[in-house]
Amino acid sequence: xxxxxxxxxxxxxxxxxxxxxxxxxxxxxxxxxxxxxxxxxxxxxxxxxxxxxxxxxxxxxxxxxxxxxxxxxxxxxxxxxxxxxxxxxxxxxxxxxxxxxxxxxxxxxxxxxxxx
Amino acid sequence: xxxxxxxxxxxxxxxxxxxxxxxxxxxxxxxxxxxxxxxxxxxxxxxxxxxxxxxxxxxxxxxxxxxxxxxxxxxxxxxxxxxxxxxxxxxxxxxxxxxxxxxxxxxxxxxxxxxxx
Numbered sequence: 001x002x003x004x005x006x007x008x009x010x011x012x013x014x015x016x017x018x019x020x021x022x023x024x025x026x027x028x029x030x031x032x033x034x035x036x037x038x039x040x041x042x043x044x045x046x047x048x049x050x051x052x053x054x055x056x057x058x059x060x061x062x063x064x065x066x067x068x069x070x071x072x073x074x075x076x077x078x079x080x081x082x083x084x085x086x087x088x089x090x091x092x093x094x095x096x097x098x099x100x101x102x103x104x105x106x107x108x109x110x111x112x113x114x115x116x
Numbered sequence: 117x118x119x120x121x122x123x124x125x126x127x128x129x130x131x132x133x134x135x136x137x138x139x140x141x142x143x144x145x146x147x148x149x150x151x152x153x154x155x156x157x158x159x160x161x162x163x164x165x166x167x168x169x170x171x172x173x174x175x176x177x178x179x180x181x182x183x184x185x186x187x188x189x190x191x192x193x194x195x196x197x198x199x200x201x202x203x204x205x206x207x208x209x210x211x212x213x214x215x216x217x218x219x220x221x222x223x224x225x226x227x228x229x230x231x232x233x
Contacts, residue, residue: 043227
Protein backbone atom coordinates (compact mmCIF):
# COMPACT_ATOMS: atom_id res chain seq x y z
CA UNK A 1 0.00 0.00 0.00
CA UNK A 2 1.12 3.53 -0.63
CA UNK A 3 2.00 5.84 2.21
CA UNK A 4 2.89 9.53 2.36
CA UNK A 5 4.89 10.96 5.25
CA UNK A 6 5.11 14.64 6.10
CA UNK A 7 7.24 14.98 9.23
CA UNK A 8 6.70 18.70 9.83
CA UNK A 9 3.33 19.37 11.48
CA UNK A 10 4.06 23.10 11.46
CA UNK A 11 6.57 25.46 9.89
CA UNK A 12 7.32 29.15 10.21
CA UNK A 13 9.04 31.27 7.58
CA UNK A 14 9.79 34.95 7.30
CA UNK A 15 8.10 36.82 4.48
CA UNK A 16 10.22 36.89 1.27
CA UNK A 17 12.34 33.93 2.35
CA UNK A 18 12.29 30.47 0.78
CA UNK A 19 10.90 27.43 2.60
CA UNK A 20 11.03 23.69 1.98
CA UNK A 21 8.20 21.38 3.01
CA UNK A 22 9.23 17.74 3.28
CA UNK A 23 7.44 14.77 1.79
CA UNK A 24 8.52 11.16 1.52
CA UNK A 25 6.51 8.44 -0.13
CA UNK A 26 6.45 4.70 -0.05
CA UNK A 27 5.24 2.82 -3.10
CA UNK A 28 6.18 -0.27 -5.04
CA UNK A 29 4.35 0.88 -8.18
CA UNK A 30 6.63 1.53 -11.15
CA UNK A 31 4.48 4.44 -12.31
CA UNK A 32 2.99 7.07 -10.05
CA UNK A 33 2.37 10.77 -9.72
CA UNK A 34 3.19 13.13 -6.90
CA UNK A 35 1.15 16.22 -6.11
CA UNK A 36 1.13 19.13 -3.74
CA UNK A 37 -2.05 20.88 -2.66
CA UNK A 38 -2.62 24.03 -0.63
CA UNK A 39 -5.57 24.39 1.71
CA UNK A 40 -6.17 27.93 3.05
CA UNK A 41 -8.33 28.51 6.11
CA UNK A 42 -11.38 28.78 3.83
CA UNK A 43 -11.09 25.04 3.24
CA UNK A 44 -10.79 24.66 -0.52
CA UNK A 45 -8.01 22.43 -1.85
CA UNK A 46 -5.84 24.14 -4.45
CA UNK A 47 -3.63 22.12 -6.77
CA UNK A 48 -0.08 23.50 -6.85
CA UNK A 49 2.28 21.20 -8.70
CA UNK A 50 2.66 17.72 -10.19
CA UNK A 51 5.64 15.41 -10.76
CA UNK A 52 5.45 12.18 -12.72
CA UNK A 53 7.65 9.31 -11.62
CA UNK A 54 9.30 9.13 -15.04
CA UNK A 55 9.85 12.86 -15.40
CA UNK A 56 13.54 13.61 -15.66
CA UNK A 57 13.34 17.23 -14.58
CA UNK A 58 11.96 18.69 -11.39
CA UNK A 59 8.57 20.34 -11.84
CA UNK A 60 8.23 24.09 -11.43
CA UNK A 61 5.16 26.33 -11.34
CA UNK A 62 5.92 29.97 -10.68
CA UNK A 63 7.22 30.27 -7.11
CA UNK A 64 6.68 26.54 -6.48
CA UNK A 65 9.17 23.84 -7.34
CA UNK A 66 9.22 20.19 -6.50
CA UNK A 67 12.57 18.71 -5.47
CA UNK A 68 12.13 15.13 -6.68
CA UNK A 69 14.69 12.59 -5.50
CA UNK A 70 13.48 9.25 -6.73
CA UNK A 71 16.13 7.09 -5.06
CA UNK A 72 15.30 8.66 -1.71
CA UNK A 73 11.57 8.58 -2.44
CA UNK A 74 11.23 12.21 -1.54
CA UNK A 75 9.21 14.97 -3.19
CA UNK A 76 9.82 18.16 -1.24
CA UNK A 77 7.98 21.37 -2.09
CA UNK A 78 10.05 24.54 -2.27
CA UNK A 79 8.30 27.89 -2.08
CA UNK A 80 10.50 30.80 -3.03
CA UNK A 81 9.94 34.37 -1.84
CA UNK A 82 7.19 33.50 0.66
CA UNK A 83 4.16 35.74 0.85
CA UNK A 84 1.65 36.24 3.66
CA UNK A 85 -0.96 34.57 1.47
CA UNK A 86 1.09 31.37 1.49
CA UNK A 87 0.02 30.72 5.08
CA UNK A 88 -2.05 27.52 4.80
CA UNK A 89 -2.02 23.75 5.18
CA UNK A 90 0.01 21.94 2.54
CA UNK A 91 -0.63 18.35 1.57
CA UNK A 92 1.58 15.99 -0.37
CA UNK A 93 -0.22 13.23 -2.27
CA UNK A 94 0.56 10.36 -4.58
CA UNK A 95 -1.55 8.71 -7.20
CA UNK A 96 -1.49 5.41 -8.95
CA UNK A 97 -3.39 3.77 -11.71
CA UNK A 98 -5.73 0.98 -10.67
CA UNK A 99 -7.79 -1.27 -12.89
CA UNK A 100 -10.39 1.19 -14.07
CA UNK A 101 -9.20 4.49 -12.75
CA UNK A 102 -6.79 5.95 -10.28
CA UNK A 103 -6.75 6.64 -6.58
CA UNK A 104 -4.82 8.99 -4.37
CA UNK A 105 -3.13 8.85 -0.96
CA UNK A 106 -2.52 11.99 1.09
CA UNK A 107 -0.07 12.84 3.83
CA UNK A 108 -1.12 14.39 7.16
CA UNK A 109 -0.18 17.88 6.03
CA UNK A 110 2.12 20.69 7.14
CA UNK A 111 0.79 24.00 8.42
CA UNK A 112 2.89 26.85 7.09
CA UNK A 113 2.80 30.23 8.76
CA UNK A 114 4.44 33.17 7.01
CA UNK A 115 5.58 35.90 9.38
CA UNK A 116 5.62 39.59 8.38
CA UNK B 117 -13.83 26.67 -15.68
CA UNK B 118 -13.59 23.52 -13.58
CA UNK B 119 -16.41 23.17 -11.09
CA UNK B 120 -17.14 20.72 -8.29
CA UNK B 121 -20.02 21.62 -6.00
CA UNK B 122 -21.20 20.07 -2.76
CA UNK B 123 -24.75 20.34 -1.51
CA UNK B 124 -23.95 21.94 1.85
CA UNK B 125 -21.04 23.80 3.42
CA UNK B 126 -22.22 23.10 6.97
CA UNK B 127 -24.53 20.39 8.28
CA UNK B 128 -25.71 19.49 11.78
CA UNK B 129 -27.36 16.10 12.32
CA UNK B 130 -28.38 13.95 15.23
CA UNK B 131 -26.99 10.50 16.04
CA UNK B 132 -28.86 7.81 14.13
CA UNK B 133 -30.06 10.06 11.33
CA UNK B 134 -29.52 9.13 7.71
CA UNK B 135 -27.32 11.72 6.04
CA UNK B 136 -26.87 12.42 2.33
CA UNK B 137 -23.94 14.43 1.02
CA UNK B 138 -24.12 15.23 -2.66
CA UNK B 139 -21.39 16.18 -5.07
CA UNK B 140 -21.77 17.37 -8.66
CA UNK B 141 -19.05 18.01 -11.23
CA UNK B 142 -19.49 19.66 -14.60
CA UNK B 143 -16.28 18.48 -16.25
CA UNK B 144 -17.45 15.10 -17.56
CA UNK B 145 -14.86 13.36 -15.36
CA UNK B 146 -14.91 9.60 -15.05
CA UNK B 147 -13.42 9.36 -11.55
CA UNK B 148 -15.06 10.77 -8.44
CA UNK B 149 -13.94 10.52 -4.82
CA UNK B 150 -15.15 11.06 -1.27
CA UNK B 151 -12.65 11.88 1.48
CA UNK B 152 -12.92 12.81 5.08
CA UNK B 153 -10.40 15.20 6.59
CA UNK B 154 -9.45 15.18 10.24
CA UNK B 155 -6.67 17.17 11.96
CA UNK B 156 -3.37 15.32 11.95
CA UNK B 157 -4.67 12.61 9.65
CA UNK B 158 -4.88 14.45 6.36
CA UNK B 159 -7.40 13.25 3.81
CA UNK B 160 -8.53 9.66 3.94
CA UNK B 161 -10.33 8.03 1.04
CA UNK B 162 -13.78 6.69 1.86
CA UNK B 163 -14.98 5.54 -1.58
CA UNK B 164 -14.25 6.27 -5.17
CA UNK B 165 -16.09 5.64 -8.40
CA UNK B 166 -14.59 5.19 -11.84
CA UNK B 167 -17.84 5.10 -13.79
CA UNK B 168 -21.59 5.28 -13.41
CA UNK B 169 -22.84 2.62 -10.99
CA UNK B 170 -19.25 1.51 -10.31
CA UNK B 171 -17.65 2.01 -6.92
CA UNK B 172 -14.60 0.89 -5.00
CA UNK B 173 -13.94 0.99 -1.28
CA UNK B 174 -11.22 3.29 -0.09
CA UNK B 175 -9.33 3.13 3.19
CA UNK B 176 -12.20 3.84 5.59
CA UNK B 177 -15.52 2.71 4.06
CA UNK B 178 -17.12 1.45 7.28
CA UNK B 179 -20.31 3.30 8.14
CA UNK B 180 -20.61 4.83 4.67
CA UNK B 181 -22.12 3.94 1.33
CA UNK B 182 -22.15 5.72 -2.02
CA UNK B 183 -24.30 6.07 -5.07
CA UNK B 184 -23.46 7.11 -8.61
CA UNK B 185 -26.49 6.96 -10.86
CA UNK B 186 -25.29 9.69 -13.21
CA UNK B 187 -21.79 10.51 -14.33
CA UNK B 188 -21.81 14.01 -12.88
CA UNK B 189 -23.21 13.14 -9.44
CA UNK B 190 -21.65 11.14 -6.59
CA UNK B 191 -23.48 10.84 -3.29
CA UNK B 192 -22.11 9.82 0.08
CA UNK B 193 -24.57 8.26 2.51
CA UNK B 194 -24.22 7.86 6.25
CA UNK B 195 -26.83 5.22 6.98
CA UNK B 196 -26.93 5.96 10.71
CA UNK B 197 -24.80 8.92 11.67
CA UNK B 198 -22.56 8.63 14.71
CA UNK B 199 -20.56 11.24 16.60
CA UNK B 200 -17.27 9.81 15.30
CA UNK B 201 -18.38 10.77 11.81
CA UNK B 202 -18.15 14.44 12.71
CA UNK B 203 -15.62 15.67 10.19
CA UNK B 204 -14.93 17.67 7.06
CA UNK B 205 -16.02 15.80 3.91
CA UNK B 206 -14.40 16.60 0.60
CA UNK B 207 -15.53 15.47 -2.81
CA UNK B 208 -13.18 15.42 -5.80
CA UNK B 209 -13.17 14.40 -9.43
CA UNK B 210 -10.53 13.65 -12.00
CA UNK B 211 -10.46 12.63 -15.66
CA UNK B 212 -9.26 9.24 -16.66
CA UNK B 213 -6.77 9.16 -19.51
CA UNK B 214 -6.50 5.40 -19.71
CA UNK B 215 -3.50 3.20 -19.15
CA UNK B 216 -0.29 4.57 -20.54
CA UNK B 217 -1.42 8.18 -20.27
CA UNK B 218 -0.36 10.60 -17.53
CA UNK B 219 -2.29 10.56 -14.32
CA UNK B 220 -4.28 13.68 -13.67
CA UNK B 221 -4.82 15.80 -10.63
CA UNK B 222 -8.09 15.99 -8.80
CA UNK B 223 -10.42 18.93 -8.58
CA UNK B 224 -12.02 19.45 -5.21
CA UNK B 225 -15.32 20.80 -4.02
CA UNK B 226 -15.49 23.36 -1.19
CA UNK B 227 -16.12 20.69 1.46
CA UNK B 228 -18.94 19.97 3.91
CA UNK B 229 -18.36 20.37 7.64
CA UNK B 230 -20.60 17.79 9.29
CA UNK B 231 -21.36 17.88 12.99
CA UNK B 232 -23.17 14.88 14.48
CA UNK B 233 -24.69 15.53 17.89
